[in-house]
Amino acid sequence: MRLAYLWDSRKCIACGACIINCAANYPELRFEKEPNPMWKWLGANIRRVIREKGKPELRLLSCQHCENAPCVTACPTGASYIEPETGLVKLNKDKCIGCKSCIVACPYGARWLHPKTMYPEKCPGPVCEQLIARGEEPLCVAVCPAEARDFGDIDDPQSSISQKIKRHRVSRMLEHLGTEPKYFVVR
């Protein structure tokens, strides 16, 4: 099984529901003055990037769950790893020494420093991890009003995500780096 995320840029209305729902992973940061100082953002694993020049363009950035993940390679202790059962990039906090190598290594800027624990946080957050383990959708997918998000097994040709990848024009961000991301963008 290889679990992957999909974001349909043709459908996303930038409502922010996925981002805000993602913040449920970090309830301890809800009312913090600076919940995510590194990103100057809320305590969530998804960032919003807007291009102000030319046709309005939006990108929602989060962990790309690379098959060839620079954060895993850079981690000196093996705390960052690819979970063999799911293919998701995860962090074993018991092994993390807080060196931030993973933050620096990630070309997508997908990791941020939790201001209280100083762990390098990323998607999926602790709540979504448990939801995924139960076979439920992560919170960003479950909330999306535009059905612009999907999550599932790309090894299963019948899965909804596999069908969408087959049907639509999809790309992956910074593909030329050879990271083999598993975050598919429908264009």
Next chain:
Amino acid sequence: MVSLTRRDFVKLAGAFAGLALVGGAAYAARTQVQRMALAQKKEPLELQYVRTFCSMCGALCGIEVVLNGGKPIAVRAIDGQPQTGACGRGASLPWLYDNPLRLRKPLKRVGEKGEGKFVEVDWDTALNEIAAKLKAIVEKHGFKSIAITHHDIWSGYMGLFQYLFGTPNRVDHSGSCFGHGTVARRHTFGIEHHRFVDPDYDNANYVLAVGRTISTASMGVVNRVMRNENLRIVVVDPRAPEIAFTSAEWIPIIPGTDAAFLLSLIHIIISERLYDEEFLMRFTNAPFLIKPDGRPLVEADIREGGGTTVYLVMDAAATPPSLADHRRATRPLLLLPEERREVTLKDGSSVRVKTAFELLAERAAKYPPAEASKITGIPKDTIVRIAREFAAYRGVADDTWYAAKNGNEYDVVRALLILNALVGNIDRRGGLVFREDQGFPSFVTERTVEGRRVAETVYGARMPEAMFADRHAPRVDRVKYPENTSTFDVVFDAILKGDPYPIKALFLIGSSPMAREMKTSKVIEAYKNLELLVVIDVLPQDDVDYADYVLPDTIFLERDETTDIKWSLHAATHVQKKMLDPPPDVDARDALWIMFEIARRAFPERAYALGWKDEYADHKRYREEFMKSFEEAVKSRLASNWRMDVAVVRRELDEKGYIMFKPKEFGVRPYRTALPTPSGKVEIYSLRAVTVGMDPLPDQRPPLYTLPKAPNEFYLVNGKSPNVSVHAALMEPMKYLIERSVWMNPKDAERLGIKDGDLIELEGIDTGVKRRARVKVTERVREGVLFTYAQSAGRTSKLLPPDHFAREGINPHHLNDARPAPGTGGNTHNTSVRVRKVM
């Protein structure tokens, strides 16, 4: 004492090494202790999913709240629900429940109005004092001197409040929102509310959204739009609304020129004969004959004793074509042969008539693409392309929701509705359609029982007519704007000048006129002249500072409610379920309870007549008895309206959170059933407008503010996003998600030497009011136009912390003037400003 294992120590050392990058060792040591404490916490989730409808804005979408250990943490969409999905507003609801800003206790003003100085009082003190003041006001000025305003929260109960306080003056927010469009819909279809007329997004091929930002409103609508893979969307707006991020096409337009654009489309569709002739002949009043005085030719004009509402057409079924009752004509002509224009009237005189269609064509011909391009700033070729695409795809022009902006939107919506009729796409699959009747009971209705007129509540209480007091007196704003839905600006005139009669007491229920109404300085002046201002809300909106009493309301997660599903074409109902008690330090009560308890203390007989009892002073008892029987009554009335077993209705609502009564049936009106217009047809040429002295055809009229002229003068437009509502705007996530800057096009910025992030001063050209804001330089706004979000910035309440993010930026209503539109009484929210760089 923190004991460290060897492994912890290694981690700690690593943390120190890394932290040298970001801060001092002392900081690192402190956070490391917290870090380990948190890391040890691996609590399993105790999840619970409760279906309800979201009240973070007025759309009331169906959502599932995710509770962990009994606390809301997130929300989810509900598969199959007719109006499903949460946006950023809904997703931020976990921040509402235990928000530090929540109003916690009844507050009584002790300082001057506007100072924001209050003391906490107990509920009895607050309610008794309000009741005593209200009683004194009513004795002196009558019941009609009480006004109530609201938005979406508790809106279903407002009819009850009008009987409770014997006043006609429930004046809602609609003049600041969909008011213009509502009058336009009434004048075209005889059907008013924007919810009752909507595109069939599920089946549409092409949606043209002019001044209508689909993405700001109901997420149920967004869901339907985005599920439709065949749909092309074109948005016309001075700034790129959020939907412009999708595959939609965004056409920037000069503010206030939408009607010229639409009339140009109409012109092209007529001159290239791209219209649906059959539909126009049979189901619209396009073939009606119009006399030179603008009135329709009726049978009474040509024959003694003829009908005054028998509208005549030229029927080509006869040779030569001759006059006929439009209901009997089989081939009514849209274009008259010249020799048939002359009609002899019953007095022997003659008039030259034209068809309504010809008059529309003449009007639209004022705006050929080249001319419309000059007015709108949209390239000529684009206008021609959109007209042809619209006709070829048999498109649907969205009839707008939030479009009260320039004061000339009545004409815009009239033109939009006519455009739909031209391509014959009315109540057809994929067209502009009429929503199913919901069969949802009104909470209070007047009827005659045993020869006596009574106001009967849904739960069976009856107030006799003798107690209606001023309930049927003319509503204060309707005196001036009889065609309107609401014009709250007139309430301020009534407070300040007694025009047309004095308003002395005002209740704000979950709504903020300072965020929604024009010219904030006038709002404040009016507040200062009130004898009693009571705010019932959950958060400190700016208005709170001027209130005599502030009463904390419960939030929607803390109470039950049943309502129809507002943004679906089907007949369906959903329920809101109480899933939480207010936090321990929040002494909130339902607004419904508050209003009844004020009435019981001021005018007890009125409260008793509507079924209230002294025992309900106990909020718990009111919930257990009054509310429970209220909710039960709504469900059993629903069941009887739909001829269903109440047990089935109750079960479906309990288990699924919603119930579908009837799916949308297409092709009913105007095909099988007449529309409630004077002619029973779609009125291209509005007969109602003729009766009330308005122009029966749309035109491009100037916006109701001074237009910018100098190089440093701009239009200032405002709008919404899926993050904007008065309540959501104060939630922590919006610190990051809402941009509180003023948008400026790069070309304008370069011309004025302004850079992204610069501070500018904006001066309202019509008011001279000055405010400061940071600039965002972006191509998401047209040249010559500045944009800022409504309701979300420039907050002023002293109850907000001094550094609260919502204080940043501007409230555009500080800069505009109070100019309701003639005819419709709708607001004018946009304005023009002079810009100066500060630093």
